[in-house]
Amino acid sequence: MATPLSADQFLAALRAEGVTVVEVGDWRNHNRNHKGAWGPVNGVVVHHTASSGTRDSVDLCYDGYDELPGPLCHGVIDKEGTVHLVGNGRTNHAGSGDAAVLDAVIRESALPRPTVQNTDGNVRFYGFECINEGDGADPWPAAQLEAIERVSAAICRAHGWGSGSVIGHKEWSIEKIDPRGFGMDDMRARIAKRLASAPEKPATPGGATARYTVRPGDTLTAIAEDHDTTVPRLASLNSLKDPYLLHPGDELKVPAAGPQYEPFPGADFFRSSPSSPVVTAMGRRLVAEGCSAYADGPGPRWTDADRRSYAKWQRKLGLSGSDADGWPGAKSWDALKVPAVKEGK
Template sequence: MASPLSADRLLAALRAEGVNVIEYGNWRTHNRNHKGAWGPINGVVIHHTVSSGTDASVRMCYDGYAELPGPLCHGVIAKNGDVYLVGNGRANHAGKGDADVLSAVIGERALPRTTDNNRDGNPHFYGFECINLGNGADPWPEAQLDAIERVSAALCRAYGWSAASVIGHREWTSDKIDPRGFSMNTMRERIDRRLEHGGRSGSYTVKAGDTLSSIGRAHGVPWKEIAAANGLREPYVIKPGQSLTLPGKPAPAPRFEPFPGVEFFKSNPRSPVVTAMGRRLVEVGCSAYGSGPGPQWTSADRAAFRKWQEHLGDDPQYCDGWPGRKQWDALKVPKV
């Protein structure tokens, strides 16, 4: 049974993953623990705020409102990738969901379809609200998606989970649609790549005579990053026998754009990913554009992708213009 992280350990885990953390208000003691259990911890839920503006969104998630007091999550992920910590403990974010989904998360299995809202998720999940209007048109900047990836990987790494422990709110309950505008399957792929190839490089046991500077020089890591990763503050005292987390290099950026999921395209997105896809379709001789391509998904994009599906020789039932994973991977859309 996984116990909640202390405030210092949570902060250190996020910073070790390269997250730009901003501590908001009295987040360390801001929680709803007096209303119920906090733990055992089993996973992470990603939300969108249905709001705009960083200051107003963070304040809303910290304070909550009359019908639902705050904190409404543990962290708020801004458009620029900054992460505001607003709570530490039980938060009003997950609500009722499907017990079978919780079992799948615990077992790190494929998620079942949500059919019942028969289990309180607030004791079991960390929650992160991402600033987005949730209308399918509000863009998701790469800095924000990168922060979601890093936050999720940090918690997975702290608990020894895989990315299967990270779910969207809509995957927890049939009553919600968040996060809308990107694919959670694609996000889990990003998280797994980070867990496998990037992030922390290990730990180091302090020896007599060591300083943060000497440890940093020996491992090629700035000493301030080691301090941040371990929650150390001035005067930065370390002691022999102490175990320190050593931040590693971030995962290499993928060469091609990962498959954003068919839901992304069906949400009528406006995104540079759509432009990159269109340009690639033109390059391979599958254009259906009178002008463009541009960032707004249109019927011309769907017609062009249908040409690509036919070019691949796919069965007619799979040539509907909606991108599938294998078809997308074969197109090799450059990373944007």
């Protein structure tokens, strides 16, 4: 048994394990603690959402629905491997399960098949919902499986647990089939291998970073322009939340001079139909990866040919459905490794 991690400890553990994290709403104070106990904790339960699309799935897990109010887990793992934090404390994810399974988790011994529903799992387990339709056909991209491995290892490492403390929902409850599409024994083997070594230092997407001290009159927009990056990129690097309040003396991470790859410019950049050398550089990389849908080009103006080409790239990464709709996301962008460019060149 262990005392649950605080929000800061939870976030630090995930980041130390190299997990890409997005903080959603008031996740730190979003829980069901007024309905029951939270802790002591004994393990991690992995679920699938039985849904598609990142935004809708994250919203569902944050808000819940009439019969089951949110949060429905602690974190949502999307197809690109990003973990969206939606709750901290008791969440409606595990439900009732078998006390014999809990005993096996505590001992980290072979799991019995659940036969009864006699124990409240929401007290004892962290929960992660993984975006997947759960039909056995929806693929599990490598980035998503790696994120499951990393978040599980992060929590186990923080508590001093082994991989036997990680189970699937179907291993807890007689009423559940999730996660469907990969084996929990294989996942536990991956987690055990990761726990056998020190956590990897997380790579910084888009190149190395430097430090910048905020001066009077600075705005995030001006700092972004001065460092050839975007406001969403700076906000992500520094875990800033809208309205991005800055104070003189604040220290920010900024892209170091001459980054090797172009940082993700944000989803809204592409939806505005930009004309930019970034689009040309992206298109050339898509062609190099065998993902071209271009009749001419690529060129600087974002067109439907760019979107269809990018959708091919997303499918090449193992994404499908609304996650392969051609609109770039941070993980698929970083995987594409678009060479750094400067506007106007």
